[in-house]
Amino acid sequence: MNAEFDIISRYFRRPAPNAVLGIGDDAALIAVPANNELAISTDALVCGTHFFVDTDPYKLGYKSLAVNLSDMAAMGATPRWVLLALTLPDDLVKHQTSWLTEFSAGFFALADEYQVALIGGDTTAGPLSVCIQIIGEVPAGKALRRRGAQIGDDIWISGHLGDAALVLNHELKKISLAEDEITQCLPALLMPAARVELGQRLIELAHSAIDISDGLLADLGHILTASEKSACIAMDKIPCSAILKKYLSMPLATECLLAGGDDYELCFTASPVNRNKVASLAEELDIHLTRIGEVCSGKGVIVKDGEGKIITLESSGYEHFSARG
């Protein structure tokens, strides 16, 4: 029996009620309702770059989808369909069958939560990596883009930032966390929440949005570049956990907060007239939404400390081909 097809049918083939045709042909087929546009993106997680070789496969399956859902959230799109291109070492397929069982369980746990259907993919032999393509629907002309920020907009952040980078730095032995701190920070790194409902609701409230995957400064920077604006943010307003706050006297922790990456929270800008609506939405969705600054004219991001002094940083975001490349 062909192992490639066996892997698909054993671990990944499921009914795809929202597709015309799911797994099992040369391509999947979907029908798109009129008046909707499709949002499409892809994110790859590569062993040794994005995750350690001994990462729990359930959590890896979950996170692989979560980071893709996060791109849909940042567009205000409703995720509907995914394709999964898995590259698997021979040894893993032959001797670690539980890996695929757990990986697929983690993947489908999140897929089921959002009623996202796996409609296709590819399975090949090679160094471990997971490449997902995601497709979502958004009402025509309504997608949240990076380029819409306007002067005077509030800058908002969902959840809190920096825990994923903090615990990663612990694993890289650049900082030493206590056992309970590790336990509390690890979920942010291994099973991040995608802010899908938030993104959908922001369509009516926000001028621009992005998900924070490369670090706050880098990703807010993308909004500002696309919008041809600048921003001023207050360091002490940036939401962080009590654990990260404890370490903030260390430059590394500050960098985790401002430039750590892997947060998958949303950063968005909205008119101050929507402040109450954003606050109500936070309450309704039970998500912390924090106002950290303001969009201004000009270029770049200025970060000020509690006394209004400008803070200078060494790194401005995750850099694939130097930091960990």
Next chain:
Amino acid sequence: MNAEFDIISRYFRRPAPNAVLGIGDDAALIAVPANNELAISTDALVCGTHFFVDTDPYKLGYKSLAVNLSDMAAMGATPRWVLLALTLPDDLVKHQTSWLTEFSAGFFALADEYQVALIGGDTTAGPLSVCIQIIGEVPAGKALRRRGAQIGDDIWISGHLGDAALVLNHELKKISLAEDEITQCLPALLMPAARVELGQRLIELAHSAIDISDGLLADLGHILTASEKSACIAMDKIPCSAILKKYLSMPLATECLLAGGDDYELCFTASPVNRNKVASLAEELDIHLTRIGEVCSGKGVIVKDGEGKIITLESSGYEHFSARG
């Protein structure tokens, strides 16, 4: 400057006139005309599994897209949009900048030929691999599927089979070809043609179709399994080059023809009443289309030699996790 974004803007960012929004946001946006369905698939090419590390990057860029176009061809879909997830070794990014120039040139040469727009992707550090997602349009309800084969259907093959596998076996030192034979066979391996126009036209003529990526027997087998039918094909009708024909007394060459894979020709079934129309189409498109057998009731594929004897084979197709895994 962030190397990831530099790679995208330098080598891959181009206008995408057929998209609402192309590269540069959290996701691309496309609008789908009413009455069309979307065909979506993904194919990854992994260094060491699908290509050698020293493969000409121009040809790799070309082939990466060609194998994905081939999936669209097999559905009768018109390819429109692609996403490209590139995993690149650090060394390649830092010291072999011509690699990306050539890879992107090969990729866009084919993309331009089919007016396919690159609308998104991902660039990460890691072992070299190319993962492409392709999206095409097909009139609703008209896509060519594997499951439509009917008893009595003719089985047709486009072009000729086996040259890619033959020259690969030469490179693997399992067979020794002459210089001019290598030169003539290499394009089949490195720059396969995707039968896009043929697929589009077969919508009105064929009952089922597949592209031959895993070898004739395996891929015809997928049509038969999906259609719950069997087939009888004539070995001496299977189209092959004069070079491959020369070696057909060797079992390895027979396997290249029947089970070699990497052909990217179309295998389709059509009613005998359409025989003249298929012949006219072959002439119009200037593509060889050869009738190699017939769909029957039952299960499996029977291959007969010139004297009507049944041929038995060792391998039935490309097998990722044993042959080359």
